[in-house]
Amino acid sequence: MTIEQALQLIIVLTQQIQSIRSLITKARAEGRDITDAELDELTGRDDAARKRLQDLIDKHS
Amino acid sequence: MRHLSRITLRATLIQSAFWALLFTTLSGCAQLGVPQAKSFEERLAWGYSMVTAVREATFYIYQAELDTAGADADRIDAVTQDAIDMQKRADTLRQALDAARILKGTDFETADVRLESTLAALEALRNYLETRR
Numbered sequence: 215m216t217i218e219q220a221l222q223l224i225i226v227l228t229q230q231i232q233s234i235r236s237l238i239t240k241a242r243a244e245g246r247d248i249t250d251a252e253l254d255e256l257t258g259r260d261d262a263a264r265k266r267l268q269d270l271i272d273k274h275s
Numbered sequence: 276m277r278h279l280s281r282i283t284l285r286a287t288l289i290q291s292a293f294w295a296l297l298f299t300t301l302s303g304c305a306q307l308g309v310p311q312a313k314s315f316e317e318r319l320a321w322g323y324s325m326v327t328a329v330r331e332a333t334f335y336i337y338q339a340e341l342d343t344a345g346a347d348a349d350r351i352d353a354v355t356q357d358a359i360d361m362q363k364r365a366d367t368l369r370q371a372l373d374a375a376r377i378l379k380g381t382d383f384e385t386a387d388v389r390l391e392s393t394l395a396a397l398e399a400l401r402n403y404l405e406t407r408r
Contacts, residue, residue, distance in 0.1 A: 216339065216342070219335055219338060219339045219342075220335075220339075222335060223331070223332060223335040223336075226331045226335070227328060227331065227332070230324055230327065230328050230331065233324065234320060234321060234324040235310070237320055238310050238312065238317055238320070239310060241317075242310070247314050247316045247317070248314070248316040248317055248319075248320050249316075252320065253316065253319060253320060253323065253376065256320055256323040256324060256327070257323055257369075257373075259323075259327055260323055260326055260327040260330065260369060263327045263330040263331050263334070264330055264362070264365070264366070264369075266330075266334055267330050267333055267334045267337070267358065267362055268362065270334060270337060270338065270358070271337075271355060271358050271359055271362065274341065274351055274355045275355050275359070
C-alpha cells in the first residue's frame with residue numbers, strides 16, 4: 215500500500231466516523247431517533263461503495 | 276540512505292495509523308468521540324456505516340494489492356478472490372441489517388435479536404481482519 219492509498223483510506227474512514235457521529239449527535243440534540251430517510255441515505259452510500267468495489271473486481275476477474 | 280530510511284519510517288507510521296483507525300472504526304469508535312449507539316435505529320445506522328467502511332477498506336487494500344501484484348496473474352487471482360470474499364461478507368451483513376429493519380415493524384423482539392447477531396458478526400469480521408493484517 216502506498217502512502218497516498220493509505221492516506222486516502224484514512225480520510226474515507228475518518229469521514230465515515232464523522233458522518234455517523236454527526237447523525238447520532240444531531241438526532242439526540244433534536245430529541246428524536248434516527249429517521250427512515252437518514253437510514254435510506256446510509257444504505258444509498260453503501261450501495262455506492264458496493265458498486266465501486268464490484269467495478270474494480272469485475273475489471274480483474 | 277538516511278533520507279530513504281526517513282521515507283520508510285514515514286510510510287510505516289502512516290500504515291500503522293491506517294490500521295489503528297480501521298480497527299478503531301470497526302470496534303466502536305468510542306475513542307474517536309462517537310456516542311455509543313443505543314436505540315434500534317442508532318445501532319442499525321451504526322451497522323450500515325460499518326458495512327460501508329468494510330467495503331471502502333477492501334477497495335483501497337485491493338487496489339494496493341493489485342499495484343503490488345504487477346503482472347503476476349496468480350497473485351492478481353488470489354487478491355481478487357479475497358476482494359470477492361469480502362464483498363460477499365459485506366453483502367450478507369447488509370442483507371441481515373435490511374431484514375432486521377423490515378422485521379422491526381411487525382416483530383420488534385426478533386428484529387432486535389437479529390440486529391444484535393449481525394453486529395456480533397461485524398465484530399467477528401473485525402477480528403478476522405486483524406488476523407489478516
